[in-house]
Amino acid sequence: MSQPHPIGQYLIRAEPYYRPTGDEVELYRAAYAVRMPMMLKGPTGCGKTRFVEYMAWHLGRPLITIACHEDMTASDLVGRHLLDASGTRWQDGPLTLAVRFGAICYLDEIVEARQDTTVVLHPLADARRMLPLEKKGELVEAHTDFQLVISYNPGYQSIIKDLKQSTKQRFGALDFGWPPRDAEIEIVVHESGVTADLAGRLVSVGERARNLKGHGLDEGLSTRMLVYAGALIAQGVEPLAACRAALVGPVTDDPDIRDALDAVIKTFF
Amino acid sequence: MAPTVSSATVPFSAIERRLACYLRALWGRPPVLRDAGRRARVSIVAGAIRMPDVLRAETGEGIALHRAAAAHAAAHLVHSAHRFPLAKLRPIQVAIVSLIEDARIERLAWQDLPGLRRLWLPFHVARPEAIPNATSLMARLARALIDPDYQDLDGWVAKGRELFEAHRARLDDPSISREIGTLLGNDLGQMRMQFDYGRYLVEPVYRDDNAFLWEFPENPSTPLPESEPEAVQAGTVTLETDSTIEGDRADQSPDGALREISPPQAVPATEVPDAPPHRYPEWDYVIGVHRPAWCTVRERRPESGDTRAIDEILSRHEEVVARVTRLVRSAQVGHAARLRRQVEGNDLDLDAAIVAMADVRAGRTPSQRVYQRPGRIRRDLAVLWLLDLSRSTNDVVPGTGETILALARAATAVVAEAIAAADDSFALHGFDSSGREDVGYYRFKDFDEPYAEAARARLAAITGRRSTRMGAALRHAGHLLSERRAARKLIVLVTDGAPHDIDVHDRWYLALDAKRAVEEQRRAGSATFCVSLDPGADAYVTRIFGAGNYLVLDHLRRLPEKLALVYLRWAAA
Numbered sequence: 001m002s003q004p005h006p007i008g009q010y011l012i013r014a015e016p017y018y019r020p021t022g023d024e025v026e027l028y029r030a031a032y033a034v035r036m037p038m039m040l041k042g043p044t045g046c047g048k049t050r051f052v053e054y055m056a057w058h059l060g061r062p063l064i065t066i067a068c069h070e071d072m073t074a075s076d077l078v079g080r081h082l083l084d085a086s087g088t089r090w091q092d093g094p095l096t097l098a099v100r101f102g103a104i105c106y107l108d109e110i111v112e113a114r115q116d117t118t119v120v121l122h123p124l125a126d127a128r129r130m131l132p133l134e135k136k137g138e139l140v141e142a143h144t145d146f147q148l149v150i151s152y153n154p155g156y157q158s159i160i161k162d163l164k165q166s167t168k169q170r171f172g173a174l175d176f177g178w179p180p181r182d183a184e185i186e187i188v189v190h191e192s193g194v195t196a197d198l199a200g201r202l203v204s205v206g207e208r209a210r211n212l213k214g215h216g217l218d219e220g221l222s223t224r225m226l227v228y229a230g231a232l233i234a235q236g237v238e239p240l241a242a243c244r245a246a247l248v249g250p251v252t253d254d255p256d257i258r259d260a261l262d263a264v265i266k267t268f269f
Numbered sequence: 270m271a272p273t274v275s276s277a278t279v280p281f282s283a284i285e286r287r288l289a290c291y292l293r294a295l296w297g298r299p300p301v302l303r304d305a306g307r308r309a310r311v312s313i314v315a316g317a318i319r320m321p322d323v324l325r326a327e328t329g330e331g332i333a334l335h336r337a338a339a340a341h342a343a344a345h346l347v348h349s350a351h352r353f354p355l356a357k358l359r360p361i362q363v364a365i366v367s368l369i370e371d372a373r374i375e376r377l378a379w380q381d382l383p384g385l386r387r388l389w390l391p392f393h394v395a396r397p398e399a400i401p402n403a404t405s406l407m408a409r410l411a412r413a414l415i416d417p418d419y420q421d422l423d424g425w426v427a428k429g430r431e432l433f434e435a436h437r438a439r440l441d442d443p444s445i446s447r448e449i450g451t452l453l454g455n456d457l458g459q460m461r462m463q464f465d466y467g468r469y470l471v472e473p474v475y476r477d478d479n480a481f482l483w484e485f486p487e488n489p490s491t492p493l494p495e496s497e498p499e500a501v502q503a504g505t506v507t508l509e510t511d512s513t514i515e516g517d518r519a520d521q522s523p524d525g526a527l528r529e530i531s532p533p534q535a536v537p538a539t540e541v542p543d544a545p546p547h548r549y550p551e552w553d554y555v556i557g558v559h560r561p562a563w564c565t566v567r568e569r570r571p572e573s574g575d576t577r578a579i580d581e582i583l584s585r586h587e588e589v590v591a592r593v594t595r596l597v598r599s600a601q602v603g604h605a606a607r608l609r610r611q612v613e614g615n616d617l618d619l620d621a622a623i624v625a626m627a628d629v630r631a632g633r634t635p636s637q638r639v640y641q642r643p644g645r646i647r648r649d650l651a652v653l654w655l656l657d658l659s660r661s662t663n664d665v666v667p668g669t670g671e672t673i674l675a676l677a678r679a680a681t682a683v684v685a686e687a688i689a690a691a692d693d694s695f696a697l698h699g700f701d702s703s704g705r706e707d708v709g710y711y712r713f714k715d716f717d718e719p720y721a722e723a724a725r726a727r728l729a730a731i732t733g734r735r736s737t738r739m740g741a742a743l744r745h746a747g748h749l750l751s752e753r754r755a756a757r758k759l760i761v762l763v764t765d766g767a768p769h770d771i772d773v774h775d776r777w778y779l780a781l782d783a784k785r786a787v788e789e790q791r792r793a794g795s796a797t798f799c800v801s802l803d804p805g806a807d808a809y810v811t812r813i814f815g816a817g818n819y820l821v822l823d824h825l826r827r828l829p830e831k832l833a834l835v836y837l838r839w840a841a842a
Contacts, residue, residue: 071607081623087626088623209294212294215293215588216290218591218595256286256290259290259332260287260290261294267382267388
């Protein structure tokens, strides 16, 4: 290929590490086979994004990730006219790019986007599989390889920041939770390079701290945080200090909760 | 982990929340901690851990000791599932069975949570050279069972250690405590050791009095010290927030009665009107006209109750309060928007720029407003929560054991807390009626008043009595709201049934008057939203409030969240 492919840069070159915890890989593969739009639900740091990367690599499709935020407009997704010397020029947005060239388009934290933004996904996420570019007057038919994936964290999603039923019902859903203990230990060992014994203790701390979700902590300690703590320990940081830096500090400023978490850490280290 | 040795004593009340969080984290179940005041040892009564305000030990006091005590008691609650029958055991046997049981549950706990052993160990200070009497031997045995490095040449202590280790495979079985304890108790008896149960205090100091391990006969002839489950003081803080467990336990435990710290008082509100009566017309659908000055609304001063009831509600719904507060706050400050077509800004508004460009080419004067900048849209909303205080709100909601009024109060307390935390303006009023001449109107919290102790106290004391003349109350609420300056005004009516009153027998008369009142408010600029707790409300609420302006709750447990949703839907719109 002499000309660089327009979305070649979005191809994932090396296999991302992903530890399946159930039948999610098979489910996703089946969903991709029929190009069913998918919704990945789960708390932050439990592996949703890693999973999509892994599946994109596995299926050999480029992955275009869009982090949604509340100020995002439909034109941030589909594209806009830009000014240049001779007048205006159309610039495809990331979604349009994925639709045209057949990438997996992953909208991270979809509920952060305003509801009027998410409705542009509707014609893409049903049998029509098309994207109308209103401002340009073009109707883009989705490439046969295109698939839409969204992620959303039901934990801290508020009732006002929820998806419309009409959006939700266009997706198949995969539920992600904290991995089972053994899997989580395996993940922490692989990602941080600590021993299985140390990883086991970190996971124990994580499990106990998750009991405080809703009772002082807004979210449970994520697998990602445990990996961070492990990575610090692998760098030679003393375990207590590593846990305080990676597990306690980021999640709370409440002295009572800090103290309780500290005591939990000391229970295992 | 060495205990923090500090000369300053840390009272339990100062660290109660820490301990609760600690126990919840370790065992994943909601602990019930109570302040037991001045006592020598922890005790467990009806599933609640009663902590002395101050614990003292030679090796250290303060939080490490309290934490050790709380962890020990929690380990009991997890692992000591059965009570031992007192049967014909002698006091010394009771003490030793308890001691072995302590060692058993501690061993089980630190097998899972290794740090607990390090937490408990420093408090075991018994020395092998101590004068052998029953109490010191028991303290030495306790140490021998938790500390493998401890050397003790006493034959009895060694036997106890041996027996316990021999039963290691059966740690899950509480009957080993009884077996070993009875045996060792016999031995100690044969050694002619004096033992005075009346003066005996469990050692080390972090261990509880163990009274809860025993099934006492109806009339205990020798009551154990520190063991009488005295009446639980009102006002102790319930840390239990898990509603499912709570529901189960409320039926069995004497603590169930505590749920309602301030029961609805039968004392009527001050009957003397504080303000001149307000007269409002009422719509008569039969003749198709308003009956002028038909209803009299009398404002009454609401009673003040015990704010602990509100505190208790808030701690029980801690999770919901936090969630709702976050919601309200994020809806308030997070309403970010791109302000487009501005004369100044940090970005070009592309759409405006393109139009301007097109204008330039077409030879027209372009607009100067081609910039955009991030900004915020402030909400300007005045909300009046209007609670129906009719007698029917005293009905118990099936499956919850709580009255409709209690649920409405809990929900209102939660939402009010959230709105007040977000610094929004709101009022909290209520109404009841007894005929057209006597519609009572209560202001628990007014717009300009801070949501503080006084307002909470009034909310705590709300009672359900009399009837529901909705239209008159709505008109009065609308009248009060019309005096507010706000871009949008909203009355949220929380009710449990259709309008009714003692002097009206036509079931549609008051409903259609309420409908008329809602329309009048709408014309005056105030929207009305109804949250109905009557599962059969669909029949009439649509007619009164109009489609989309009401919510019929099928599941009362979610009332606080639903109320917040109503608020936010209006606040964020």
